[in-house]
Amino acid sequence: MRVRDRALLNRRLDGLGTTIFAEMSALAVATGAINLGQGFPDTDGPEQVREAAVRALRDGRGNQYPPGPGVPELRRAVSEHQQRFYGMAFDPDTEVLVTAGATEAIAAAMLALLEPGDEVIAFEPFYDSYAACIAMAGAVRVPLTLPAPGFRPDLDALRDAVTPRTRLLLLNSPHNPTGMVLTRDELTAIAELAVEQDLLVVTDEVYEHLTFDGVPHIPPASLPGMRERTVSISSAGKTFSFTGWKVGWVTGSAELVAAVRTAKQFLTYVASGPFQYAVAEALALPDAYYTSVRDDLQDKRDLLASGLTAAGFEVYRPQGTYFITTDIAAFGEKDALAFCRALPERCGVVAVPSSVFYDHPTAGRTQVRFAFCKRHDVLADAAARLRKAFNA
Numbered sequence: 001m002r003v004r005d006r007a008l009l010n011r012r013l014d015g016l017g018t019t020i021f022a023e024m025s026a027l028a029v030a031t032g033a034i035n036l037g038q039g040f041p042d043t044d045g046p047e048q049v050r051e052a053a054v055r056a057l058r059d060g061r062g063n064q065y066p067p068g069p070g071v072p073e074l075r076r077a078v079s080e081h082q083q084r085f086y087g088m089a090f091d092p093d094t095e096v097l098v099t100a101g102a103t104e105a106i107a108a109a110m111l112a113l114l115e116p117g118d119e120v121i122a123f124e125p126f127y128d129s130y131a132a133c134i135a136m137a138g139a140v141r142v143p144l145t146l147p148a149p150g151f152r153p154d155l156d157a158l159r160d161a162v163t164p165r166t167r168l169l170l171l172n173s174p175h176n177p178t179g180m181v182l183t184r185d186e187l188t189a190i191a192e193l194a195v196e197q198d199l200l201v202v203t204d205e206v207y208e209h210l211t212f213d214g215v216p217h218i219p220p221a222s223l224p225g226m227r228e229r230t231v232s233i234s235s236a237g238k239t240f241s242f243t244g245w246k247v248g249w250v251t252g253s254a255e256l257v258a259a260v261r262t263a264k265q266f267l268t269y270v271a272s273g274p275f276q277y278a279v280a281e282a283l284a285l286p287d288a289y290y291t292s293v294r295d296d297l298q299d300k301r302d303l304l305a306s307g308l309t310a311a312g313f314e315v316y317r318p319q320g321t322y323f324i325t326t327d328i329a330a331f332g333e334k335d336a337l338a339f340c341r342a343l344p345e346r347c348g349v350v351a352v353p354s355s356v357f358y359d360h361p362t363a364g365r366t367q368v369r370f371a372f373c374k375r376h377d378v379l380a381d382a383a384a385r386l387r388k389a390f391n392a
Helices: 020-031 047-058 072-086 101-113 128-136 155-161 184-197 254-264 273-283 287-311 336-347 376-390
Strands: 096-099 119-124 140-145 166-172 200-204 230-235 248-251 314-316 323-327 367-371
Touching: 020 336, 047 273, 072 096, 072 248, 072 273, 096 101, 096 254, 101 128, 101 200, 101 230, 101 248, 101 254, 119 128, 128 140, 128 166, 140 155, 155 184, 166 184, 184 200, 230 254, 248 254, 287 314, 287 323, 287 376, 336 367, 336 376
Parallel strands: 119 140, 119 166, 166 200, 200 230
Antiparallel strands: 096 248, 230 248, 314 323, 323 367
16 A cells, blocks of 8 residues: 555544644734734733843753753742642642643643543533544543533533543633633532542643632642642743743642653653743742733733624623633624634634534534733724624
8 A cells, every 4th residue: 555545644633633723823924914813922921031031041051951850940939839829739859840831731641641442521612732632642532511601510411421431530720712710619519529530630720820800710739639639730821921932830749740741751851941940930920910910911801802792792701811702693603613714804803713622513603712812902903893894
């Protein structure tokens, strides 16, 4: 058989082509549209953190391979961060692992903790790398839909979804793309189920400092019985507006972190050397920084939400993250993907169809996600373009 006659893509990755973010960002470049699709800020983070990276480069720190688990300064900073904000103690030498962003941490956790055929329960819509990472591990994803408008989890359905093959719960709070933040009562019920069924839990908490209207972020690992079964994942990109640095981390018991490290070492091995030193300094910024970045994003959320409402979208106001989910059914639209592909030519704005984040395509077929982690003037311009296009 000739190579070109073979199916070259592993069956586990069937259907996982180019990410929607790559497609929509390319569309933004091609049309010159305002990109409210991919979740990256259009301004850099704190100058003192940038200067810390420059200083590390000049001082020769991190220009060669850093230690596999991450530089000690960052591992200590992550440990201190968990103690400072959540009262949780982690040994920086054995219970903290630095990764190439949160995406690698998720991949390494799935590869380390899952066996082929294991079931993973995750709330949909979910960040697209979840499906890919579960597939690469040979496991089976079991989606539970978060229904609009509140996107709250159905805890009875969660319990019913657990089978003898269920090994792991994959949680994301604050939740991308919906902006839902799990409450203490919800997390308590999830924790009780995980303990009762002896399930592992992997939590994606990259938006942990970006919650609004006084809604708190509660790490699942902080609940009774959860520390020893939970791999907690976060990163610097969202909190400090340096998404290109790709510095993430894992915290958990020494046994779980060792397992994830075993897989991680054969992915990138190490990454982002000089940036690790800068992120260590960023994590020590005063409380005023964390408050200011949260308040600024809340203002931006409100600005874009008002503009989208005025344009006629049904807007689901998020409790956290960078994103607003909307519904376009009021426009007579039935296909979010087709809508988003046409939107740049229609009004010069790029968004992402939330429908691609569902296993059940009918669940989000008219949902569209907009990112508001942009400058105020950019958001105002985008809102004006949308109002003009849909109120004509």
